[in-house]
Amino acid sequence: MPRLTKIVATLGPASRDPQILETLIRTGVNVVRLNFSHGKADDHVQTAAEVRRIAASVGRPIGILADLQGPKIRIGKFEEGKIHLDVGQRLILDAKCELGNQERVGLDYKDLPRDVSPGNILLLDDGRIELEVENVQGPEIFTVVRHGGVLSNNKGINRKGGGLSAPALTAKDMDDIKTAAMIGADFLAVSFPKSASDMYMARQLMLAAGGRALTIAKIERVEAVAALEEILDASDGLMVARGDLAVEVGDAAVPALQKRMIRLAREKNKLAITATQMMESMTHSPTPTRAEVSDVANAVLDGTDAVMLSGETAAGEFPVETVDAMVRICREAQRSLPVTLDRGFLDRTFTRIDQSVAMAALFAAYHLNVKAVAALTTTGSTALWMSRLNCGLPIFGLTEEPAALSRMTLFREVFPLLLPEMGNDRDLLRRKAEERLLEAGVVAKGDLIVLSYGDKMGQSGGTNTLSIVRVGEPLPAKR
Known part of the structure; x- marks a missing residue:
């Protein structure tokens, strides 16, 4: 059984070398993440071109995810690069400060003084530093240290419980969306959305720039959790961005939220990516911790479409070993996945013909000795609709459209295959599909497969036909 859960790997200094990148792809990476928080537009254009070139040479479709930076809610820089804060010490966050010292530090987000009030808790550096607001005077926020430690340049700021007013899409993000469209990104991850309108705006900007990327909402704010269904309805999927989310809602709340988000995404026929610190110890170690193994396995069992690596592959010492370990964990975890297809049909209503045909294909495959399902x-x-229910069979997405081929790289249980010049002759189409599956080595002559297709291929939403086919049997004579 092939691996069902996809792997997203962030590219960076440790993985941009063409040989390393090719090895990562051969090892099991399905989608690469370009982090727009780092690098210039030209860097991302060159990296995307290299990914496409290597994917073509390897003969595997690879998706590209452009991840927007979002609002920079960070402190500024220090004269010495860092300071040490002790419990009880006072620190002023000053929107007008240029270079910080032991007593005060600047802010990249100049509106922060308007968003906080006495008694608020500010969490810096992913919650490692905790400050309590004592007073706010103009551009200055006077705080007392509740949890100390080393604080260095440009660390992020969260307010416990959420509520910061920074917009999800900055001017830089809007420019980056144009770059993402230019490089043909398959997925666009929007950082810190608070409402459905943030996602609608990102989609419109992408379309206006000529892009076709699926939009992924990164759930990182308390406000996003409260508006989860509306945000998901306005998106093509979500990312369980556990870093900032844990800081705002508390780390103990994240596991249950992760399960809820993935379940809701699948129910709404949307995508789900689980991210942040999945294999973090492998940044400096060739083997994962037992806790990390369990974390990845549980995400697979939750039904996530993909698990994501960040610093592990962007800047880590063992990027290839990390991907290899993740592949092994995903494969082992899926052995325990229950096939619950019949139960999955009970509470679903199908109003579209193409969606009904997709579900009928799964039902037929589940109750027959079928080798594969092909859409x-x-x-x-x-293929996406089919992948929302666990049928226990691989689903092959056959398409002549390169854009569809790339976007299916993120769909759980779906294996995209290029089928050029499909045409509209149904008998010839069936024969081409059989030959492509035989060529890929996923079926043999005599195997039973389920095919779904439309009377007019090339027409979006045109799937209206289901065929149960024995590979290699003669086509029926035309009347």
Whole structure:
């Protein structure tokens, strides 16, 4: 059984070398993440071109995820690069300070003094430093240290319980969306959305720039959790961004939220990516901790479409070993996945013909001795719908559209295959599909497969036909 859960790997200094990148792809990476918090537009254009070149040479479709930086809610820099804070010490966060010292530090987000009041708790550096606001005077926030430690340049700031007013899309993000469209990104991750309107705006900006990327909402704010359904309805998927989310809602709340988000995404036929610190120890170690193994396995069991690596592959010492370990964990975890297809149909209503055909294909495959399910698709939607229910079989997305091929790289249980010049002759189409599956080595002559397709291939939403086919049997004579 092939690996069902996809792997997203962030590219950076440790993985941009063409040989390393090719090895990562061969080892099991399905989607690469370009982090727009770092690098210039030209860097991302060159990296995307290299990814496409290597993917073509390896013969595997690889998706590209452009991850927007979002608002920079950070402190500024220090004269000495860092300071040490003791419990009870006072620190002023000063929106007008240029270079910080032991007594005060500047702010990249100049509106922070308007967003806080006495008694608020500010969490810096992913919650490692805790400050309590005592007073606010103009551009200055007077705080007392509740949890101390080393504080260095440009560390992030969260307010416990959320409520910071920074917009999700900055001017830089809007420029970066144009870059993402130019490089043909398959997925666009939007940082810190608070409402559905943030996601609608990102989608419109992407379309206006000529892009077709699926939009992924990064759930990082308390406000986003409260508006989860509305945000998901306005998006193509979500990312469980556990770093900032844990700081705002508390780390103990994250596991249950992760399960809820993944479940809701699957129910709404959306995508889910689980991210942050999945294999963090492998940044400096060739083997994961037992806790990390359990973390990745549980995400697989939760039903996530993909698990994501960040610093582990961007700047880590063992990027290839990290991907290899994640592949092994995903494969082992999926052995325990229950097939609950019949239960999955009970509470679902299908109003579209193409979606009903997709579900009928799964039902037929589940109750017959079928080797594989194949969806001939123009956009990838049929394959996505099939992948929302665990049928225990691989789903092959056959398409002549390169954009659909790339976006299916993120769909759990779906294996995209290029089928050029599909045409509209149904008998010829069936034969081409059989030959492509035989060529890929996923079926043999005599195997039973389920095919879904449309009368007019190339037309979005046109899937209306289901065929149960024995590979290699003669086509029926035309009347």
